[in-house]
Amino acid sequence: MNFINGNWVEGKGKRFSSLNPIDNTCIWEGNFSSNSQMKKAVQSARSAFIEWNKKDLNARLKIIKKFYSLLELNKEKIKDLINQETGKELNDSLSEVGASIAKYQNSLNAFNIRTGKSSSKVGSNKQVTSHKPHGVLSVIGPFNFPFHLPNGHITPALIAGNVVILKPSEHTPMVAELMVKLWEEAGIPNGVISLLHGGKDIVQNLAKHPLTNGVLFTGSYIAGMSLSKIMGNFPNKILALELGGNNPLVVWNTKKLIKASELIFESAFISSGQRCSCARRLILPNNKSSRKIVEILKKKVAKLSYEENSKNYFYGPLISSSAIKSFLDFQDSLVKMGGKSIIKGRKVKSKGNYISPSIIDMSNANKSHDNEIFGPMIQIQYVDTFEEAIIAANNTSFGLSAGLISDKNSLFDRFLDEISAGVINFNTTTTGASGAAPFGGSGMSGNLRPAGFYAADYCAWPVSSVINNNF
Numbered sequence: 001m002n003f004i005n006g007n008w009v010e011g012k013g014k015r016f017s018s019l020n021p022i023d024n025t026c027i028w029e030g031n032f033s034s035n036s037q038m039k040k041a042v043q044s045a046r047s048a049f050i051e052w053n054k055k056d057l058n059a060r061l062k063i064i065k066k067f068y069s070l071l072e073l074n075k076e077k078i079k080d081l082i083n084q085e086t087g088k089e090l091n092d093s094l095s096e097v098g099a100s101i102a103k104y105q106n107s108l109n110a111f112n113i114r115t116g117k118s119s120s121k122v123g124s125n126k127q128v129t130s131h132k133p134h135g136v137l138s139v140i141g142p143f144n145f146p147f148h149l150p151n152g153h154i155t156p157a158l159i160a161g162n163v164v165i166l167k168p169s170e171h172t173p174m175v176a177e178l179m180v181k182l183w184e185e186a187g188i189p190n191g192v193i194s195l196l197h198g199g200k201d202i203v204q205n206l207a208k209h210p211l212t213n214g215v216l217f218t219g220s221y222i223a224g225m226s227l228s229k230i231m232g233n234f235p236n237k238i239l240a241l242e243l244g245g246n247n248p249l250v251v252w253n254t255k256k257l258i259k260a261s262e263l264i265f266e267s268a269f270i271s272s273g274q275r276c277s278c279a280r281r282l283i284l285p286n287n288k289s290s291r292k293i294v295e296i297l298k299k300k301v302a303k304l305s306y307e308e309n310s311k312n313y314f315y316g317p318l319i320s321s322s323a324i325k326s327f328l329d330f331q332d333s334l335v336k337m338g339g340k341s342i343i344k345g346r347k348v349k350s351k352g353n354y355i356s357p358s359i360i361d362m363s364n365a366n367k368s369h370d371n372e373i374f375g376p377m378i379q380i381q382y383v384d385t386f387e388e389a390i391i392a393a394n395n396t397s398f399g400l401s402a403g404l405i406s407d408k409n410s411l412f413d414r415f416l417d418e419i420s421a422g423v424i425n426f427n428t429t430t431t432g433a434s435g436a437a438p439f440g441g442s443g444m445s446g447n448l449r450p451a452g453f454y455a456a457d458y459c460a461w462p463v464s465s466v467i468n469n470n471f
Contacts (some may be wrong), residue, residue: 005044006190021087021317021353032198041194045136048191053161067186068104085172087317106435107156110456126467131460133161135213138206146172153216160459165194214238240449240458244372245400248393249279261296267429270314273376277401279430286382306354317353327375338365399442403430
């Protein structure tokens with residue numbers, strides 16, 4: 001169901017369904033919204049913006065806090081829906097809910113720090129900096145964090161005084177509907193939040209609509225580029241792109257081989273590699289210790305269980321059968337380029353979209369892809385010096401996350417200085433990120449509008465005033 005102007009309505013577009021990746025059973029059916037329904041949603045959002053923006057901040061926060069109290073009360077239900085629609089293991093799903101719950105305080109802190117009101121004296125006058133909301137913002141959600149990532153746009157947008165039209169992933173309509181139902185129960189005024197199911201046509205039409213003011217997008221580079229070309233015709237609108245990564249993890253000068261292996265394993269394979277910050281490339285010194293690390297990784301992969309909600313707190317199926325095909329095709333292409341398959345990823349169950357991890361040595365390959373593959377695959381490259389490791393790590397057009405594992409703190413100083421990425425971690429996973437910090441990247445990983453704590457920046461625009469009170 002779509003949610004337009006406070007009403008739940010059947011979509012008038014094409015039929016689609018949501019499949020449980022654990023066994024590929026159909027768990028939801030519905031319709032895309034039509035173009036006329038999209039126009040109604042935009043019109044109601046534009047009307048609602050006037051009153052929502054006029055509300056005192058505390059009045060807005062009262063409703064937002066009510067939503068977060070409902071989120072806490074319904075966390076088990078949300079966890080179960082995330083598990084059903086994405087296949088994420090239950091603890092992984094619960095972790096997403098926990099990150100969502102933490103978003104309120106982080107967003108409020110960011111609003112006050114990044115976009116609050118400040119003043120200073122300039123001669124006999126007062127200079128005041130304040131901020132205003134954009135208006136109607138479209139939030140385009142991904143499948144891999146179907147609650148947390150849209151919520152990470154919606155909450156700061158609403159705090160700032162914007163209204164939101166949510167277009168979730170076609171893979172996760174149930175999670176999106178539950179989220180909006182909680183907002184409805186919290187007392188959100190009609191039109192302040194709308195829900196439109198649909199594909200890329202709806203996204204493009206929202207971007208072009210004269211009454212919308214921006215798009216907050218999380219997804220692939222290809223989809224982001226397509227959207228960027230459209231938005232290039234509308235320089236008056238805000239566009240925040242959170243895209244993917246071909247993320248490097250460098251291990252250098254460490255004697256803690258088991259700990260290093262654990263960090264590599266989690267960086268590459270958490271959520272079955274379906275996180276944009278997962279390590280895709282492992283860069284190692286060309287020595288015996290590195291071979292031992294790879295052997296430890298092989299043993300850890302061999303111990304993985306592919307049963308539904310097993311004790312692998314992070315490992316589940318891929319989102320779809322087409323994702324499996326893309327994964328296997330990408331793996332085959334790397335081998336054809338000269339990559340050596342150390343562990344070959346395979347479909348491991350007749351039911352569901354389970355696939356085993358892939359580890360490929362690309363050190364002697366003729367070439368490689370600079371693409372993001374959304375799955376449990378890591379490419380190894382052996383190098384002789386730390387200088388070569390940094391060059392290899394930067395050998396990508398993406399720039400989302402990067403990590404260094406080392407016993408030498410001094411190496412991280414250089415790594416931080418020379419690596420081009422928005423998230424650069426030391427002796428932890430590449431996926432480790434805090435909601436109290438910005439999250440975004442350079443190059444093909446986005447358009448330099450980071451989310452996380454800095455989401456406040458793209459949810460409001462600054463206004464400067466010089467005030468003479470002695471006139």
